[in-house]
Amino acid sequence: MELQGNPSNFEVSRASLVQETQNKAHHVRHKSHKSMQFEDNLFSEDNARLIYVNNPRRTNDKFEFTGNEIRTSKYTFINFLPKNLFIQFHRVAYLYFLAIAVLNQLPPLAVFGRTASLFPLLFVLCVTAIKDGYEDWRRHRSDRKENNREAQVLQGGNFLMKKWRKIRAGEVVKINANETIPCDMVLLATSDPSGIAYIQTMNLDGETNLKTRYARQETASMAFDGGNVSGLIRCEQPNRNIYDFTANMEFSSRRFPLTQSNLILRGCQLKNTEWVIGVVVYAGQETKAMLNSTACSSKRSRLETYMNRETLWLSVFLFVMCAVVALGMGLWLERHKDRLDTLPYYRRRYFNDGLKKGKTYRYYGIAMEIFFSFLSSVIVFQIMIPISLYITMELVRLGQSYFMIEDKQMYDSSSDSRFQCRSLNINEDLGQIRYVFSDKTGTLTENKMEFRRAAVYGKTYGSTSNIADHSMLEANSAVVSHRKRWKLKSEITVDHDLVDLLHKDLVGDERIAAHEFFLTLAACNTVIPILARKSLSNATMDWTNEKVGTIDYQGESPDELALVTAASAYGYTLVERTSGHIVIDVNGERLRLDVLGLHEFDSVRKRMSVVIRFPDQTVKVLVKGADSSMFNILANDNEMLIHKKPVIDVRHATQNHLTEYSSQGLRTLVVSSRNLTDAELEEWQCSYEEASTSLTDRSTKLRHCAGLVECRLNLLGATGIEDKLQEGVPETIESLRQAGIKVWVLTGDKQETAISIGLSCKLLTTDMQQIVINGTTEDECRNLLADAKAKFSVKSTDCRLKNVKDKRNVEHDHFQISDDTRISGSQWHAGKGSSVSLALIIDGNSLVYILEKDLEPELFDLATSCKVVICCRVAPLQKAGIVDLIKSRTEDMTLAIGDGANDVSMIQMADVGVGICGQEGRQAVMASDFAMGQFRFLKRLLLVHGHWNYQRIGYLILYNFYRNAVFVLMLFWYILCTAFSTTSALTDWSSMFYSVIYTSIPTVFVGVLDKDLSHKTLLQFPKLYGAGHRQESYNMQLFWITMIDTLWQSLVLFYVPLFIYMESSIDIWSLGSLWTIAVVVLVNVHLAMDIQRWVLITHVATWGSIVITYFCMVVLDSIPVFPNYWTIYHLAKSATYWLTILFIIVLALLPRFLFKVVHQYIWPSDIQIAREAEILKRLNRLRTK
Secondary structure, three states: OOOOOOOOHHHHHHHHHHHHHHOOOHHHHOOOOOOOOOOOOOOOOOOOEEEEOOOHHHHOOOOOOOOOOOOOOOOOOOOHHHHHHHHHOOOHHHHHHHHHHHHHOOHHHOOOOHHHHHHHHHHHHHHHHHHHHHHHHHHHHHHHHHHOOEEEEEEOOEEEEEEHHHOOOOOEEEEEOOOEOOOEEEEEEEOOOOOEEEEEOHHHHOOOOEEEEEOOHHHHOOOOOOOOOOOEEEEOOOOOOOOOOOEEEEEOOEEEEEOHHHEEOOOOEEEOOOEEEEEEEEOHHHOHHHHOOOOOOOOOOHHHHHHHHHHHHHHHHHHHHHHHHHHHHHHHHHHOOOOOOOOOOOOOEOOOOOOOOOOEOOOOOHHHHHHHHHHHHHHHOHHHOOOHHHHHHHHHHHHHHHHHHOOHHHOEOOOOEOOEEOOOOOHHHHHOEEEEEEOOOOOOEOOOOEEEEEEEOOEEEOOHHHHOOHHHHHOOHHHHHHHHHEEEOOOOOOOHHHHHHHOOOOOOHHHHHHHHHHHHHHHOOOOEEEEOOOOOOOOOOOOOOOOOEEEEEEOOOHHHHHHHHHHHHOOEEEEEEOOOEEEEEEOOEEEEEEEEEEEOOOOOOOEEEEEEEOOOOOEEEEEEEOHHHHHHHEOOOOOEOOOOOEHHHHHHHHHHHHHHHHHOOOEEEEEEEEEOOHHHHHHHHHHHHHHHOOOOOHHHHHHHHHHHHOOOEEEEEEEEEEOOEOOOHHHHHHHHHHOOOEEEEEOOOOHHHHHHHHHHOOOOOOOOEEEEEOOOOHHHHHHHHHHHHHHOOEOOHHHHHHHOOOOEEEEOOEEEEOOOOOOOOOOOOEOOOOOOOEEEEEEHHHHHHHHHOOOHHHHHHHHHOOOEEEEEOOOHHHHHHHHHHHHHHOOOEEEEEEOOHHHHHHHHHOOEEEEEOOOOOOHHHHHOOEEEOOOOHHHHHHHHHHHHHHHHHHHHHHHHHHHHHHHHHHHHHHHHOOOOOOOOOOOHHHHHHHHHHHOHHHHHHHHHHOOOOOHHHHHHOHHHHHHHHOOOOOOHHHHHHHHHHHHHHHHHHHHHHHHHOOOOOOOHHHHHHHHHHHHHHHHHHHHHHHOOOOOHHHHHHHHHHHHHHHHHHHHHOOOOOOOOOOHHHHHHOOHHHHHHHHHHHHHHHHHHHHHHHHHHHHOOOHHHHHHHHHHHHHHHHHHHO
């Protein structure tokens, strides 16, 4: 994640929220994507929540607020059964099978035994209910444990222990070190005299670095022992936004603002602070942690969508078969209506002696019999719609996720993070990705910032020549003295020319500018210094002590940490920070500066400023920010920088230096300052106090207030920070490109920085023709897009769709798929005369006009005609808009990968979202479908696991369709031969067990363990990934081929035993037993023909299923009350029985075998060629041994 000049992750997160409420693009606003949207928290004094400090009764006098008891469980003992069944029956397939089971309970439709017909549905419902019940029991246990924890609450003037569930809003709570915060509280006091507290938010957002929170100085000295604590807090209503808090407090006749830095949230832990005292503002279900606990809607895989399409076709087949049976029955009844009492399968009257003799026997007339026959056929053929497929897919995806998580080659040792599967529904989509949208900072780069270059007063420092000699680190005695006093956690290489300048006498404009430059770096931030060998309850230190002090900095932004650390390396060490002042050690001299106000970074201003009062009562505003927002607020050309050198000279020199830094891939910031007059200070203070205490539109008012001082600034210089590429990024991008995946980079950095990083990571190449779109108006953007399309002969979408072709070239013993091979709607071809590779670079300002206006089609045509697209200076919603541009106009699968809070919208918009466990917290990880530690793991995730998962799930779906259809068609042929009577030769239990027990186990293991190619081959030849783009494992053609093969196998399965045993004396139940065994053996041998990788467990599952089937048949045939009693024992004695099964298998699978041989020999696929190469290599190795 990145935003140029971003001082902190907290501030970027807030900027994202501001952007979402104030800068919504028209296009994105009308899309129903799942980007993280927070409520608009603008409110007035009328609807503010009133918290009376230490007076919970008055606070909740209307009983509007919830208690602190939480509940994360779904069910209670009373509502578990109805609620769980209601949730499960949201699946339409379950409703279908429920209807089938209900119909089978009606006497005219009782095809199967009433108990047997309920078994499949009850089995699935019970397994799911047991799983859900166990999970909810664990939630109940966790809730009880959480609610019964204890905390110290101010009661009767003393802090007494009280259970969490009994804590109420308005009560004053004391938390000790390492304890967990029980509710959302406003800090009133801490053990630190300056009011600082350190918390760890890992339980809330996953971030492990410490955060700083402050108690207001007005309340830090409040006496709590006597119980006379009072005050009034007006705050916003409960909401999900954990990165913002708007409130004010009235205390001792004073009114002052409260912000997110004064709020500690439930679930956080107190660290490095002895104790804190706070007042509860949100409790229980109203805490921000609980409001954020709702999971995002799960995504559906593309294959599952296609599966529903094929399921519809199976429903058509089912309807046709049932109609054939019903109409056939009607015709048969009409033809034989006079002989129904003497023919088999039907009768109209009771023949038995008794009361019912001569009465009607289940005969309702031809019309009703046709209707009942149709419904009975639906019951008989019910497994044409495979209910077991849903359970099988869940188990397979779970197994696939386990092996992805346990893949040691996707383990990141630097962050000690394993691969995470946060969504189990879209594993197979990883094998069909066509577009990857990547953040830059923290995703492609390490997000570990190092200060490299500085431009001060128009002169650049930090060049290679100045820092090459490491001996110069100790060249200056002042630096040596300073470095002895403070030992930084990380060493910084300094420029000796800049060091010499800083230690000259404080005269001369250049020296003064350099002094203010580093003062700004040390002061304009939110970093907290931590001093070693000193108690954190006392932030001051003995300035007469000459011992070496180790100092460490805690901050939420790597950019800020790099700048503060660099300032310390040059002799300007931030050693103390409170809410009211900071202390900077300037070359051994203590400089205390009063902080009058801080304007935090936001995405509208793109800068940060702090108003400081110096010991000589001089007031300055120190500002740093992105160059795009800084140069237009500098002093004009007629004014002087420091009375001698014209502004224009320094400005032009600094702009040249910024361009140079950006071309080197450095992140840049501009630094400036100016003195404030008494009148300006008074005006700003009045505006700042009013804005900061406002409960309505506070951010807008603060932004206006900042504009009063962020103007007519004196330019001091600029900084260049290096963010190195992560290991393996260039190789990963090159492999993805060879795999036919387009990589787009969406960054907040400058255009030059983005281009430089693009070159270094091999995203851009020197032979690419770069198209730059950086318009400032709608007309300019329209003209730039039109000119680019005309220059490079880019065709519109409709024209390009006519040119889709597959081109294959044999190279390196496997098929090579050309770069422009496409099977999707975004297939592109440039004009005939254009063969140059195109790269599009577009900025955020242009996207404002393009995404809001009617220019989207033009951008789409141009962007999809380019091999590379880089979007710079983009806001979070613009990232989501770019993803939606491709997602909504093509059928291509998209993947978004990022590491920060402003990547959340993009990650949730894409078909697949991947979060990086980086330096900027875990907001992106928590919003993602998959998470990993390094960008380079994306190569293995897609090319290996994505390919495997797609191939497995695709085959799994087709095999389940085949397995059930062949069984149903076998029953269909039997019904046609029995006067359309919907009778069955198979026992009820055999029919029910077929898809649940007899044949389901092998498919699970094959779906988890089967591999068509080794991971080495898939990584060596990335173009093999194109099989997913071409939908080789699952498509409509394969479905129809499978159905034709199924039709043949069902005919062989039914008629071969019928003809062989036509003249024999065996009964129909014996023939049904033969059919049961034969179909189980057939489908398992069919599966065995397609297994690519045999392991022990696969053998056990495949052949063990046949053994289990025989065992079940023996048990069922040993029960005297069943009509098939003892049939298996008579059949097994005959050689004809075993030869019949063998003949069925050979004859049924022979066409399939011949088709595979011919197809692989004449039209081999890439996968088949690569597999043959693997087998030849193994054979060669065996021969050499």
